[in-house]
Amino acid sequence: MSGFTQFIAFASAARHRSFAHAGRELGITASTVAKRILRLEEQLGVKLFHRTTRQVTLSSDGEALYARCEKILADIHELETLAAGTHGEPRGELRINAPITYGKHVVLPAVSRLLQAHPDLSADVRLTDQLCDVIKDGIDAAVRIMPLIDSRLASKRIGWQHLVVCGSPDYLARRGKPKHPAQMDGHAFIVFRVPTSGRERPLQFSVDGEVLELHPRYRMLIDDGEGMVESACHGTGLIQVPDYMAAESIGSGRLVEVLRDFRPPPLPVSIVWPGNRLLPARVRLLIDALSSGADQPNRTANPRAADSGSLAM
Structure with a gap:
């Protein structure tokens, strides 16, 4: 498809809000990313980014295009996953979002073990107590310590936080x-x-x-x-x-x-992922690792309490 690489460069820069980060993700230089986006802007006749010396932000036209690009790229990724088989050897970059402290104590040890066991796997781990939009931000899986309300997401409980x-x-x-x-x-x-x-x-x-x-x-x-x-x-x-x-x-x-x-009633700890896509092997691997219990730290739970919940710290 003519100009497809330009859309890929644009989507990566939009997702990371950084030409440099997009370049690292795509294996090209930041200047190459910028040139591809400039050519795309010229072809479309719209301005996609507002650029300053310190940051890049999406324009209104850029926001609209990014939403369409992410859906199309997700569909392409789904076709690739279907062709390769969802249960094959995990490969590619696993994009994870988790609350800061839970991420440090639980998610990072699990991810580190996965990376050691699977050489073709890499991880982009984003620890923040701010809620992200899993689909819009291109996240493969996120940890949520709260009741779940987003119907677009599939989920599995991986624990409880007391x-x-x-x-x-x-x-x-x-x-x-x-x-x-x-x-x-x-x-x-x-x-x-x-x-x-x-x-x-x-x-x-x-x-x-x-x-x-x-x-x-x-x-x-x-x-x-x-x-x-x-x-x-x-x-x-x-x-x-x-x-x-x-x-x-x-x-x-x-x-x-x-x-x-x-002790107050605990909150559920769940892992969530886009519910309308096939599940790549790398995401399935993470879900299994976090839900197995093997990667949970020592608990001090009340034995009288039913399995339950969490607070994001």
Whole structure:
């Protein structure tokens, strides 16, 4: 097809918002990407990008063309997958999106093992607590820690995320262990600030079958879950974080869980992917790796709790 490489260059640059990144993805120079896009603009008679010295952004015409290009390229990829067989040796680039901390603790170890086992596989891992549009952004698979509402996506549950309240042994020796959420007066708290809203995340507890939210006065406010864990280990105060985040510190004795019987209902952790496409072998491999349980970190789950949920930190 005449000019097909120009559309491929455009779609890659639009997806990454970068000529340089597109060049690396396609194995060509950034200047070659720019030349192909310029020729495409001349042929179509429209401006596809707004360019500055620091960034490139899509124009309204570029946005419309990108949406069509991604659909067409996805259809072509599906035909290639069908021809090669969806259960063949995984190859190509696996594009993954996941929340930052869950990605570090769970996804990256799994992906690293997959790359070691399959030499023709590469990965583009995007760790962010901002929700992406899986289809528009060209993502093969994404991890979601929340109920799923996008009907365009297929999904499989890969785990549950529980919230745990912890403090250091030194802190609890000084302040005492609370036996009930109502006994939190006099305790210091390290509270999570939600990056997307800037608001403080309330503490959540299950009391008599209902979810109770508390908004304690904080001693420290922080927008990083791992930083909360480290601060708690130094005796600053109590934290409430996802179980996988505190598991190592609890296992080593640096933190002690309290109020176990009042854990709030957990959230489902799922892997999602575009539901209207054939499933490439590389995506199937990732789904199997994450859902097998072998790549989950040590859990501190309440044995009385049913398998359940997660918080994106």
